[in-house]
Amino acid sequence: xxxxxxxxxxxxxxxxxxxxxxxxxxxxxxxxxxxxxxxxxxxxxxxxxxxxxxxxxxxxxxxxxxxxxxxxxxxxxxxxxxxxxxxxxxxxxxxxxxxxxxxxxxxxxxxxxxxxxxxxxxxxxxxxxxxxxxxxxxxxxxxxxxxxxxxxxxxxxxxxxxxxxxxxxxxxxxxxxxxxxxxxxxxxxxxxxxxxxxxxxxxxxxxxx
Numbered sequence: 001x002x003x004x005x006x007x008x009x010x011x012x013x014x015x016x017x018x019x020x021x022x023x024x025x026x027x028x029x030x031x032x033x034x035x036x037x038x039x040x041x042x043x044x045x046x047x048x049x050x051x052x053x054x055x056x057x058x059x060x061x062x063x064x065x066x067x068x069x070x071x072x073x074x075x076x077x078x079x080x081x082x083x084x085x086x087x088x089x090x091x092x093x094x095x096x097x098x099x100x101x102x103x104x105x106x107x108x109x110x111x112x113x114x115x116x117x118x119x120x121x122x123x124x125x126x127x128x129x130x131x132x133x134x135x136x137x138x139x140x141x142x143x144x145x146x147x148x149x150x151x152x153x154x155x156x157x158x159x160x161x162x163x164x165x166x167x168x169x170x171x172x173x174x175x176x177x178x179x180x181x182x183x184x185x186x187x188x189x190x191x192x193x194x195x196x197x198x199x200x201x202x203x204x205x206x207x208x209x
């Protein structure tokens with residue numbers, strides 16, 4: 001059998017095989033990196049939840065309360081567990097940490113520093129990543145209940161609106177006279193790369209009795 005005619009094809013296939021191997025290795029590395037990030041976030045949430053539960057157990061009983069607390073003069077350190085945020089209908093439950101830097105947002109939902117702390121009066125702003133802790137927000141609806149369990153007491157909000165805005169629309173976290181909660185994440189939820197817009201959920205305080 002004459003094998004000379006097959007030699008060029010083998011030579012052409014060599015670089016293709018090498019490229020395929022490189023792509024497989026790169027894909028595996030990317031999957032491993034994502035898994036490590038998710039695992040790190042879950043561990044951080046477990047530790048934060050333990051710290052928050054200790055703070056709650058050390059405090060007095062926490063019934064729903066009004067009026068809300070006044071604005072704190074000294075903000076907590078970044079990464080400090082502040083509250084448990086839950087939206088039961090969409091299965092969202094996450095510990096809120098102080099700060100909105102990238103490191104904090106990998107570990108939980110972050111409190112936007114320029115806004116009142118969870119449990120304080122005014123416009124409380126919380127931010128989270130669309131591909132991790134705030135992914136359930138894609139299913140949010142007007143009327144959904146939002147609970148904030150804080151060392152100062154439990155706060156009950158109800159979703160009044162949600163909308164898509166540009167990243168420059170910072171008015172969504174401006175101060176308000178009424179107690180409200182604002183949740184911010186990137187949009188679209190299923191977007192490869194840096195998402196171009198922001199998904200904003202606004203909730204009003206519910207006066208439980």
